[in-house]
Amino acid sequence: MKIQAAVATAPKTDLDIRELTLDAPRADEVTVRMVASGVCHTDAIVRDQWYPTPLPAVLGHEGSGVVEAIGSDVVDFKVGDKVVLAPASCGVCENCISGHPQYCVDFYDLNFGGSRTDGSKMFDDNGTAISSNFFGQSSFASMTNVKARNAVKVADDAPLELLGPLGCGIMTGSGAVINVLQPSPGESVAVFGTGAVGLAGMLGAVASGATTIIMVDIVPSRLEFAKELGATHVVNSKEVDAVEAIREITGGKGVNYALDTTGVPAVFSQMTKALATLGHGVLVGAAKLGTEAAFDIGTLLTSGIQISMVVEGDAVPREFIPKLISLHEKGLFPFDKLVKTYAFTDINQAFADSESGVTIKPVVLF
Known part of the structure; x- marks a missing residue:
């Protein structure tokens, strides 16, 4: 046809x-x-x-x-x-x-x-x-x-x-948080990037009951919008050191969980350094094939952190998409x-x- x-x-x-x-x-x-x-x-x-x-x-x-x-x-x-x-x-x-x-x-x-x-x-x-x-x-x-x-x-x-x-985009961000990071109520999450994937991840953190949700970006209007949707803190990484700001917000500990939606090597490195001991960070942002990022294996060896590369929120679509629709219908997503x-x-x-x-x-x- x-x-x-x-x-x-x-x-x-x-x-x-x-x-x-x-x-x-x-x-x-x-x-x-x-x-x-x-x-x-x-x-x-x-x-x-x-x-x-x-x-x-x-x-x-x-x-x-x-x-x-x-x-x-x-x-x-x-x-x-x-x-x-x-x-x-x-x-x-x-x-x-x-x-x-x-x-x-x-x-x-x-x-x-x-x-x-x-x-x-x-x-x-x-x-x-x-x-x-x-x-x-x-x-x-x-x-x-x-x-x-x-x-x-x-x-x-x-x-x-x-x-x-x-x-895709909404499943990627929310799935990375809900399916992979799996924050418990009361825990902390930082999300790098306030595009659709990052904000979907943030909404996943809100739905999961995280109580410290930090959004990191360089666009003030996006950061303000993130606060309207449920972010508890925002960091403009163009104006301040993102890692220092996250540690200040968390009393020096760093965040339990973090999500990098940018695929920018410098941002990925910041994410690894913003994690608390035994924290878990996820990369979902796409970069050109062959892109490499610095990872401080000397300093981070004793931190016990995990870093995961995640595609499409590690979701089973026929299971996860109906869950997101249900959350949306109830006003939670x-x-x-x-x-x-x-x-x-x-x-x-x-x-x-x-x-x-x-x-x-x-x-x-x-």
Whole structure:
């Protein structure tokens, strides 16, 4: 069928909205009519070829929509179901079956390879194949084919125009805190970066009952917004030493838990030094392949800290996304306050506003 899609053609170049042909769903796929898709930093860095997904490509990986057709082997969906789309995983490797699909042994190929595992691509542009299956979905398209395993069914009255980012950015930040760090009520958390992922992590800390929640950034307006959402303290690391400020706030101890959403080497180093003895820090921010950061193994050896690298919040999407929706419905996870919507035709403006910081979490509506 003919569909509309935003095609990434070259680094630092606006996406090109084109009419493409979408093939039929394979036996294990569903065809989804997209209602909305979040715009994520990962879309931008893949467009810019930090990761070598072949271009031209249809990106997008925070999709939500309605099932329009089902493959012959699909038994857990029907036409008309509302779904939120999540990253791809094989479902059969040791990591998948042990409850860690975000560390699937085939994660890179399934999500960044630009095609199905058999090499086929679902989009065609007048005879030219366009890279597809980005994060298992390529949601910058009015219709797309998705492995049923990647889809999470939601309620018939679910606000699809809002829920797409739960499949990546919001899941990443909140999952890193709730699933990995697991702060207990009364403990302390520092979050470096006040973008969508960082603020989602902060909301996860609030929902977990942490009572000292420190947000670190260099944008005063973002820090003030973080305080409105539940941060107990904010640190402008452009004006003061972040590590010293965190230790002052915590009575010299440092924080029990910390989250770096920036992927900036200097910030990562600050996070490691801001932890209390036996603290746990998590990195979720993406950096260019080969990026290295300083780690003071001499000073930190006796601290007993843990450092984890975390993908997609180490979440099982069909379990975790409904939990986030439930928290939101009860007013305990107001991630909607991060979202600003754009028409699909304004997708390049959404990218620009995300990069400049004007918008925390852009979502394009079809």
